[in-house]
Amino acid sequence: MGEAEELACWDIQPLITSSALCTEDDDAILFATHTFGTDINSFSMVPFRKMVVSIQHQDNSTLQPCVQHQEKPKAELQTKLQRRIDVPLLTPWLAPIVWDGTFDEDILNELFRSRNITIGLTVFAIKKYVTFLKLFLETAEKYFMVGYKVNYYVFTDRPADIPKIPLQERRKVITLVVQHYARWQDISMHRMEMISNFSRQHFFQEVDYLICMDVDMKFSNHLGVEILSSLFGTLHPGFYGAQREAFTYERRPQSQAYIPRGKGDFYYAGGFFGGKVQQVYEMTKACHEAMLIDKSNNIEAVWHDESHLNKYLFLHKPTKVLSPEYLWDEQLLGRPAFLRKMRYVAVPKNHAEIRNK
Numbered sequence: 001m002g003e004a005e006e007l008a009c010w011d012i013q014p015l016i017t018s019s020a021l022c023t024e025d026d027d028a029i030l031f032a033t034h035t036f037g038t039d040i041n042s043f044s045m046v047p048f049r050k051m052v053v054s055i056q057h058q059d060n061s062t063l064q065p066c067v068q069h070q071e072k073p074k075a076e077l078q079t080k081l082q083r084r085i086d087v088p089l090l091t092p093w094l095a096p097i098v099w100d101g102t103f104d105e106d107i108l109n110e111l112f113r114s115r116n117i118t119i120g121l122t123v124f125a126i127k128k129y130v131t132f133l134k135l136f137l138e139t140a141e142k143y144f145m146v147g148y149k150v151n152y153y154v155f156t157d158r159p160a161d162i163p164k165i166p167l168q169e170r171r172k173v174i175t176l177v178v179q180h181y182a183r184w185q186d187i188s189m190h191r192m193e194m195i196s197n198f199s200r201q202h203f204f205q206e207v208d209y210l211i212c213m214d215v216d217m218k219f220s221n222h223l224g225v226e227i228l229s230s231l232f233g234t235l236h237p238g239f240y241g242a243q244r245e246a247f248t249y250e251r252r253p254q255s256q257a258y259i260p261r262g263k264g265d266f267y268y269a270g271g272f273f274g275g276k277v278q279q280v281y282e283m284t285k286a287c288h289e290a291m292l293i294d295k296s297n298n299i300e301a302v303w304h305d306e307s308h309l310n311k312y313l314f315l316h317k318p319t320k321v322l323s324p325e326y327l328w329d330e331q332l333l334g335r336p337a338f339l340r341k342m343r344y345v346a347v348p349k350n351h352a353e354i355r356n357k
Helices: 003-007 074-080 105-113 127-143 184-206 277-296 304-315
Strands: 118-124 149-156 171-177 209-213 217-219 231-235 268-276 320-322 344-346
Touching (some): 127 149, 171 184, 231 277, 231 304, 268 277
Parallel strands (some): 149 171, 231 320
Antiparallel strands (some): 209 268
16 A cells, blocks of 8 residues: 555444443444445545554443343344445544444434433524424424434524424424524524523523524434434535635634634534533533624624634534535535435525525
């Protein structure tokens, strides 16, 4: 293997497939998977030397079996978990990148259902964006965290327009009435403030995980507990495969969102992030405080709250990263071969018509 090839790939030994493992931290949960390799440079990840990570649970006292179940026949496992060599599966800091074929849904459900968790989902339906809420909730009930207790937290300035949607058992819509703002940019930036404030008022007491999503989208395939982690971000579909220099980070040093050229890992989407409540609270609070400093200095980050989100996740690495399967726009980007599933997709819309009305 040549120097360039050695820099661009890694190997992972087969992970444990007969049981789900855990430590004190949920992020130690291992996905049952196959040996895989991936080209790091092709996806703007920081290259480093070829390495082998071998996970041996029998010799590591920190990893304890926490779920007992029958070992699956090898043929069945291979059918469910198809080897992925076409996409990156780990970040440079060894956090998993979640794709179809990299997790065993049955094992994860067995683990998480035993914990009786509650999942909170925040969505902002302010001004005309309330018109997207009905489709969002209807498709969420079909695909999002099916079988789990879910609180939908709807931030809105139009509570009378919240649609009545039939919900599964142990799921409810909670309306949080908030102020509207004249500019859509202000609505976007105040999301961080509202999420952090309501974390103290509601989320710490009511949910275990908090997921924050855009309302002008719909669910189109399974989206479950495979995404859960201490802190996760989602790869922005518009920058997947792009070189780092193409990322639209905030480049002005005067802004708290500033990321210098040559720095950064990925470009994360502002429309889908989450984790445990404490971690989401810390992130949204930090982003809000950074925006207040920018405002006092009469500067506004190029992509508002998304710019600050990217700065935070650059400094505080997420423990899991969601692939573009979890946020996609087929109308703009088509459907490339690497995208086996589209789980959460954009709804066609006229931005100019809805943003400031």
